[in-house]
Amino acid sequence: xxxxxxxxxxxxxxxxxxxxxxxxxxxxxxxxxxxxxxxxxxxxxxxxxxxxxxxxxxxxxxxxxxxxxxxxxxxxxxxxxxxxxxxxxxxxxxxxxxxxx
Amino acid sequence: xxxxxxxxxxxxxxxxxxxxxxxxxxxxxxxxxxxxxxxxxxxxxxxxxxxxxxxxxxxxxxxxxxxxxxxxxxxxxxxxxxxxxxxxxxxxxxxxxxxxxxxxxxxxxxxxxxxxxxxxxxxxxxxxxxxxxxxxxxxxxxxxxxxxxxxxxxxxxxxxxxxxxxxxxxxxxxxxxxxxxxxxx
Numbered sequence: 001x002x003x004x005x006x007x008x009x010x011x012x013x014x015x016x017x018x019x020x021x022x023x024x025x026x027x028x029x030x031x032x033x034x035x036x037x038x039x040x041x042x043x044x045x046x047x048x049x050x051x052x053x054x055x056x057x058x059x060x061x062x063x064x065x066x067x068x069x070x071x072x073x074x075x076x077x078x079x080x081x082x083x084x085x086x087x088x089x090x091x092x093x094x095x096x097x098x099x100x101x
Numbered sequence: 102x103x104x105x106x107x108x109x110x111x112x113x114x115x116x117x118x119x120x121x122x123x124x125x126x127x128x129x130x131x132x133x134x135x136x137x138x139x140x141x142x143x144x145x146x147x148x149x150x151x152x153x154x155x156x157x158x159x160x161x162x163x164x165x166x167x168x169x170x171x172x173x174x175x176x177x178x179x180x181x182x183x184x185x186x187x188x189x190x191x192x193x194x195x196x197x198x199x200x201x202x203x204x205x206x207x208x209x210x211x212x213x214x215x216x217x218x219x220x221x222x223x224x225x226x227x228x229x230x231x232x233x234x235x236x237x238x239x240x241x242x243x244x245x246x247x248x249x250x251x252x253x254x255x256x257x258x259x260x261x262x263x264x265x266x267x268x269x270x271x272x273x274x275x276x277x278x279x280x281x282x283x284x285x286x
Contacts, residue, residue, distance in 0.1 A: 027180075028173060035248035059180035069184040069191070070255040073204055074223040076191040080107035080116070087103075090117060094124045 026053055027060050034067050102144060108220045109152050111209040119155065123148040138234060145227065146235045149217055164212040172252035182259035200258075207257035211250055218243055219250035 030050055036042050037050050054061045082090070102123060107116035126147045127134075134143055174180040186194035195201055208216060217236060221227040222243070227235070232243045 031173065032169065032248075035251055036244065041244075059174070059177055062181045062183060063174070066182060066184050066259055067251060067255050069186060070251055070258060071223055072191040073184070073186075073195065073200070073258070074208070074219065074251075074254065075226075076195055077204060077224060078195060078201070079104045080113070082103045082117075086117065090121060094121055094128075097121075097125055098128050 027057060030054075030060055031063065034064055035071075037064070038068055038071055102148065105145065105148060105220065105225055106152075108208070108224055109148075109213075109217065111205065115155070119148060119152055122151040122155070126151060139231075142227075142231050142234055145221065145225075145231075149235055152217070153213065164214060167212065167215055167249040167253055169249060169252075172249070172256060182256065184255070184258050203258055204254070207254045210257065211253055215246050215250040215253065218246040219254070222247050223251070 030037075030053055033042060033046070033050065037047065040047075042050070054064060102120050103116060106119040106123070107113065110116045110119055123144060127144060130147070134140075138146075186200065195204075208219065211219060214236070218232055221232045221235060222229060229240050229243045229247070232238070232247075233240050236243070238246075
């Protein structure tokens with residue numbers, strides 16, 4: 001009986017808990033691959049598996065959205081520019097230094 | 102080159118020094134350039150090495166490693182951290198000074214070797230293979246560093262944004278501004 005109870009206690013964590021434990025492990029596995037997923041470097045099968053998971057896991061969906069936004073912000077970050085005067089001065093310094101050698 | 106240097110150094114004067122150092126080193130090593138790589142890859146390599154040397158001169162502290170474990174969410178809340186850009190395109194979102202500064206600060210806080218990978222790959226648009234050539238790493242190591250760097254920046258950005266709606270130049274919350282502009286159509 002006790003054994004039955006124990007197994008029952010374990011099993012339910014299979015029906016409610018299985019989803020949780022399995023889901024969590026899958027979340028972590030997916031999290032490790034998200035950059036490759038964003039960069040489209042994974043095989044079709046893995047991408048499909050990730051997409052399926054994202055469709056059922058709001059946590060991972062939010063995570064991937066924020067990671068995608070992070071990458072996108074980096075890609076669109078404004079370029080620092082050098083003024084024409086600074087550029088001329090720098091070129092002059094480099095030329096003078098090389099000629100002095 | 103200045104753009105890359107500025108992104109690595111985070112400020113104008115150090116970036117100018119790095120550009121100068123890079124071109125002087127390139128001039129000295131010109132006879133060793135055999136044309137196997139693109140000239141941009143060669144210059145990025147020289148700049149990256151010069152940057153690491155300059156950093157070592159300034160601070161002696163060893164670089165910290167970013168472990169993947171530190172980015173694994175331990176709660177639903179951590180999973181659901183959001184970047185507060187409220188549906189704006191990245192270009193529009195980056196008009197916001199607060200967000201730009203938060204992004205710059207987050208990138209600046211990255212340990213140098215992670216920062217270099219992120220800057221080269223996500224900001225300069227260099228391929229993972231080329232980044233490997235520049236940094237003397239295999240592609241797998243490049244991708245691993247890139248992933249950690251992105252996770253770091255994501256966490257920094259989302260942590261900053263929690264509970265604080267972004268404001269535009271006039272200190273109007275972005276959400277409010279968008280509502281107003283929708284309403285006025």
